[in-house]
Amino acid sequence: MSLILIKNGHVIDPENNINNQFDILIEKGKIKKIDKNIEPFAGCEIINAENMIVSPSFCDIHVHFRDPGQTYKEDIRTGSIAAVAGGYTTVVCMPNTLPAIDEVSIVRYIIEKGEEVGLCRVLPSAAVTKGRKGKELTEMWLLKDAGAVYFTDDGAPVWDAFIMRKAMEYAGSIGSFVADHCEDLSLSNNGVAHEGEIAAALGLPPLPPEAEDTMVARDCILALRTGMPVHICHISSKVAVETVAWAKALGAKITAEVTPHHLSLTDDEWLDFDCKAKVSPPLREHEDVEAVRWALASGVIDFVATDHAPHAHQEKMLEHQHCPPGMIGLQFALPTVLKLVKKDYFDMKRAIEVLSTEPMKKIGLTPPAIKEGETAELVIFDPFESWEVNEETILSKSKNTPLIGRKLRGKVKYTFYNGKIVYSDKSGV
Ligand SMILES: [Zn+2]
Incomplete structure (x- = not known):
């Protein structure tokens, strides 16, 4: 999908002094528009980020x-x-x-x-x-x-x-x-x-x-x-x-x-x-x-x-x-x-x-910025959603952690890299 609209997320980008609720429109991998309210239009995929954080x-x-x-x-x-x-x-x-x-x-x-x-x-x-x-x-x-x-x-x-x-x-x-x-x-x-x-x-x-x-x-x-x-x-x-x-x-x-x-x-x-x-x-x-x-x-x-x-x-x-x-x-x-x-x-x-x-x-790199014109490199997470650590939810090849069987709060919903969704909690990588 070449158009993605992230709605109602709380955007935090410390380097660019952003800490507020915004909609973000991504077109062909680039952040096209950041605004208080961007109306959805035909053909655009909508991510409902209500109560979620959007950050680099x-x-x-x-x-x-x-x-x-x-x-x-x-x-x-x-x-x-x-x-x-x-x-x-x-x-x-x-x-x-x-x-x-x-x-x-x-x-x-x-x-x-x-x-x-x-x-x-x-x-x-x-x-x-x-x-x-x-x-x-x-x-x-x-x-x-x-x-x-x-x-x-x-x-x-x-x-x-x-x-x-x-x-x-x-x-x-x-x-x-x-x-x-x-x-x-x-x-x-x-x-x-x-x-x-x-x-x-x-x-x-x-x-x-x-x-x-x-x-x-x-x-x-x-x-x-x-x-x-x-x-x-x-x-x-x-x-x-x-x-x-x-x-x-x-x-x-x-x-x-x-x-x-x-x-x-x-x-x-x-x-x-x-x-x-x-x-x-x-x-x-x-x-x-x-x-x-x-x-x-x-x-x-x-x-x-x-x-x-x-x-x-x-x-x-x-x-x-x-x-x-x-x-x-x-x-x-x-x-x-x-x-x-x-x-x-x-x-x-x-x-x-x-x-x-x-x-x-x-390490001398410029942090990804949530700014108009930038390539989308960001994460959307739900700070409240809990999930259990187990063999299925751990995506690493090895499962060595004392946390097996425990519940953690805070779940990554989408990860964007190089303008693309590289991970979503529904469809994986
Ligand atoms: Zn060491």
Whole structure:
């Protein structure tokens, strides 16, 4: 259908100061008209968006699509489907694939395969060090030139501080940045669950929060001293958040992301001994969850990233020490953030910022705009409709999440990318 009329939606576009009810007419993929009331006419498809939000679609700078190498967990096609079902049209893939994304040919493979699937913008990050081994820097300039949007060894930290400093300086000097999975492995010491009452009661090997805190502190100080940007992946502890606030106040170019699971779940998820609760960094205690929520509200944490980490059922059935950490997240970010709006941590405008415009700006892209003349790249969601998380509603290839069987509130109804509807909750992709 070349004409689509979105009626009565509450349009929120933080970058363009729009926060009101409007009708939107889309012709041949372009936003033709935005007005208080546009009368429907013959031949136009009408989307009734009453009581729904219309916003720029979302951006997730931290997903694991497992392609190349582990496509039994996820691939670029299934990952893209989960993304658009979650309202996302821009995602950045992590380089801990097999082989790692540390060469131009693999950067190109991700971009080309993403374009071939065509549901959303699939962008690669590239490894900081060759093979993610932490020893020798990759050819950052060539990788960036080929399309890598930033550098990370995620899944593992850049443990060597000298290498980290060099990487930050090099990435910063070419207009990019390093994102760090902050974990001092000597402190985590093969721990499984957050060190606290739950791990002690269940006899699970404890993982102290200092493993995260000390490396966040190191990176903050390197950012301060070098003046170079650094991004903290999946921040989860209260002390780490306070450290980032301190470094930001001193002028460090530091940014941080938080996952839906660290915003909503605690180590209580371990109580049924299910390894679906295993994730890195681990699910923490109530006071940590409160700290990351308020930090997201205040801007100390810049935005949400899902760390969507699919694993096969048989892998998550392994014993807790052997089961790989990680959970999926692309379809749960919106409901998680909406819950925080409902509980008054922040308003709907901030919700759109942390899901959409802030992460887009972080990777140097212009957020999609809801403006006349622009190509339609937007999401329409019902903030009130609830749905159950189950094998059918999860569109990722892997179903590893502790949320199975639970009800979430907030449902993506339509996702537009490149002027087209790439997902609707009635007809799928
Ligand atoms: Zn990580």
